[in-house]
Amino acid sequence: MDTGNNTAKESEKQMSTIMKAEHISYSYPGDEEDRPVEALRDVSFSVEEGEFVAILGHNGCGKSTLAKILCMILQPGEGKLYIDGEDMTRDDITEEDINKGRRKVGMVFQNPDNQLVATIVEEDVAFGPENLGLAPEKIRRRVDWALETVGMTKYARHATHRLSGGQKQRVAIAGAIAMRRKCIIFDESTAMLDPHGRKEVMDTISRLNREEGITVIHITHYMNEATMADRVLVMQGGGIIMEGKPTEVFSRAQELWDAGLDVPQTTELLWYVRQAGYDVALDIFDPAACAAEIARVLKGTAHGRDNT
Amino acid sequence: MKADIAFGQYYEGNSFLHRLDPRWKILFVIFYIVIIFLAKNIFSFALLILSAIFLTLISRIPLRTILRGLRPLVFIIFFTAIINIFWLKGDTVLVDWWIIHIYLEGLINALLIVVRVVILVAGTSILLTYTTTPIALTDGLERLLSPLAKIHLPVHEFSMMMTIALRFIPTLVEETEKIMNAQKARGADFSTGSLVRRAKALIPILIPLFISAFRRAEELATAMECRCYTGGKGRTRMNILHSSWRDVAALLALCALCAGVVLLNIFAPGYALAL
Numbered sequence: 001m002d003t004g005n006n007t008a009k010e011s012e013k014q015m016s017t018i019m020k021a022e023h024i025s026y027s028y029p030g031d032e033e034d035r036p037v038e039a040l041r042d043v044s045f046s047v048e049e050g051e052f053v054a055i056l057g058h059n060g061c062g063k064s065t066l067a068k069i070l071c072m073i074l075q076p077g078e079g080k081l082y083i084d085g086e087d088m089t090r091d092d093i094t095e096e097d098i099n100k101g102r103r104k105v106g107m108v109f110q111n112p113d114n115q116l117v118a119t120i121v122e123e124d125v126a127f128g129p130e131n132l133g134l135a136p137e138k139i140r141r142r143v144d145w146a147l148e149t150v151g152m153t154k155y156a157r158h159a160t161h162r163l164s165g166g167q168k169q170r171v172a173i174a175g176a177i178a179m180r181r182k183c184i185i186f187d188e189s190t191a192m193l194d195p196h197g198r199k200e201v202m203d204t205i206s207r208l209n210r211e212e213g214i215t216v217i218h219i220t221h222y223m224n225e226a227t228m229a230d231r232v233l234v235m236q237g238g239g240i241i242m243e244g245k246p247t248e249v250f251s252r253a254q255e256l257w258d259a260g261l262d263v264p265q266t267t268e269l270l271w272y273v274r275q276a277g278y279d280v281a282l283d284i285f286d287p288a289a290c291a292a293e294i295a296r297v298l299k300g301t302a303h304g305r306d307n308t
Numbered sequence: 309m310k311a312d313i314a315f316g317q318y319y320e321g322n323s324f325l326h327r328l329d330p331r332w333k334i335l336f337v338i339f340y341i342v343i344i345f346l347a348k349n350i351f352s353f354a355l356l357i358l359s360a361i362f363l364t365l366i367s368r369i370p371l372r373t374i375l376r377g378l379r380p381l382v383f384i385i386f387f388t389a390i391i392n393i394f395w396l397k398g399d400t401v402l403v404d405w406w407i408i409h410i411y412l413e414g415l416i417n418a419l420l421i422v423v424r425v426v427i428l429v430a431g432t433s434i435l436l437t438y439t440t441t442p443i444a445l446t447d448g449l450e451r452l453l454s455p456l457a458k459i460h461l462p463v464h465e466f467s468m469m470m471t472i473a474l475r476f477i478p479t480l481v482e483e484t485e486k487i488m489n490a491q492k493a494r495g496a497d498f499s500t501g502s503l504v505r506r507a508k509a510l511i512p513i514l515i516p517l518f519i520s521a522f523r524r525a526e527e528l529a530t531a532m533e534c535r536c537y538t539g540g541k542g543r544t545r546m547n548i549l550h551s552s553w554r555d556v557a558a559l560l561a562l563c564a565l566c567a568g569v570v571l572l573n574i575f576a577p578g579y580a581l582a583l
Contacts, residue, residue, distance in 0.1 A: 071534055073530055073533065073534065095538070099536050099538065102533075102534060102535075102536050103536060106534060106535070107531075107534045109527065109530075109531055111524075111527060113479050113524070114523075114524045114527035114528050114531065115527070115528065115531035116475065117471070117472065117475060117528070117531075117532060117535075118443060118471060118475060119441070119442060119443050119471070119474050119475045120441065120443055122546075123443055123546070123547075126545075126546035126547075127532075127535055127537070128535040128536060129546070130543055130544055130545055130546060131535060131536040131537045131538065131543055132536060133542045133543060133544050134544055135544065136544060136545065136546055136547070136548050139544065139545075139546040140546055143546060159478075160475070161475075161478040161479060175535065176535075179535070179536070
């Protein structure tokens with residue numbers, strides 16, 4: 001009952017909107033004489049249940065502010081936020097309502113050290129369910145399930161401070177999913193990790209999304225991570241400037257560069273190949289496939305153009 | 309190794325002692341300390357030594373680990389031994405040379421006091437800190453003190469503070485090291501000069517450490533809020549502490565030890581402790 005999670009993507013084709021932001025604006029109060037600093041301007045988007053959405057943006061584009069609003073740490077200055085159909089920005093909202101929203105939407109932060117509460121892995125994962133006031137046996141089942149899902153069962157009794165960055169983040173993810181959330185926001189959760197840890201965490205995130213049907217909102221500035229998403233939102237200067245499938249978004253390489261962002265290395269390479277006059281597709285993110293694409297056009301020119 | 313100084317005493321294991329209920333263990337340690345101070349003559353001390361050996365054996369902690377834990381005490385042990393050997397007067401003179409008079413009583417007294425200190429430290433750490441995780445310890449303490457919550461003492465808050473402190477000690481130790489290295493790389497000197505100078509040299513370490521600790525605290529508070537933490541009210545725990553036959557057995561053993569020590573004090577002849 002508690003562990004039988006069959007909400008794989010197929011079974012919920014009749015998708016419902018888990019999160020909807022309408023015209024959200026936010027300004028940080030300025031100190032003393034400074035004017036308030038505008039962080040978000042008229043941001044609107046919605047996320048369907050089971051989706052994997054990446055939010056891309058340069059430093060200071062407002063993506064972290066957006067994350068804080070989405071998990072109800074900050075209240076937007078203007079606009080509406082709906083979580084699972086519930087208006088989280090209405091005037092008469094109580095602490096209890098916000099907590100109800102937080103049971104549905106969780107967050108994994110950037111610094112793995114500053115989000116683990118307990119010294120032992122499984123105690124930390126249990127922290128959330130304990131706050132919900134669940135029965136001990138139920139907490140135990142959830143913790144075991146969560147640790148297994150992120151592949152940390154072996155480390156259940158280990159000390160949290162001895163783990164690597166990637167492992168700490170996986171524990172944090174386990175802590176977030178142990179509350180049986182529908183949606184998890186990753187606020188640059190891979191930014192402080194080494195390449196190995198980053199891969200570990202990304203694998204875990206995509207597995208959560210694929211196998212457990214958990215909605216993922218992944219905020220990042222690594223382009224390669226965004227290619228794994230179903231949909232990419234690109235932010236600049238507090239607003240969303242692009243939205244679409246990764247293949248669509250990254251095909252617009254010039255616009256991304258203008259926004260001060262990178263494109264995946266494969267796309268960049270293919271873009272230069274195209275500039276050199278070869279007809280290659282830009283929306284390829286796998287290095288092997290990219291090599292194959294370049295080989296294809298090079299062979300094509302050697303033997304005369306072949307059709308597509 | 310570096311990050312393990314503070315509370316890194318816990319020795320991973322699954323022995324009889326490891327599996328005792330931490331609530332009981334805290335009480336057992338207090339009881340054991342009382343028993344140690346009850347012992348008065350060499351026979352009751354012999355029994356104490358036996359009990360300490362027994363504790364070491366059932367804890368399955370290597371003797372080396374336990375001895376290493378005693379190392380910081382060497383000076384105190386040595387000092388009290390010297391004082392007792394040279395200053396205590398008795399009837400049987402062993403050495404009488406110039407101003408040095410050593411009596412058999414002084415020697416025995418010194419020996420007993422050394423034994424007492426060693427057992428006090430080794431015994432309590434085997435019973436408690438080596439075999440109980442810090443988290444179980446705070447947990448046990450919280451529950452032992454939970455009746456006090458009825459008179460509005462913040463027992464849950466206190467134990468949450470302890471838990472977080474334990475969690476962040478290694479992190480902050482690591483951070484201190486990083487900052488020290490960073491300041492050393494900029495030419496800071498922590499090890500020479502007068503005491504005042506050295507104290508002043510700590511300021512460039514403490515300020516960044518405090519700033520980062522406050523930032524960490526804020527982030528942690530946010531993270532806890534995101535995980536629906538609203539204080540102790542309505543919160544349950546995953547691990548429920550259970551008393552078992554082990555706790556009863558340990559209690560009985562301690563009672564027997566106490567009785568043995570008292571009986572030996574009364575009925576066995578021997579050199580009594582002068583302190």
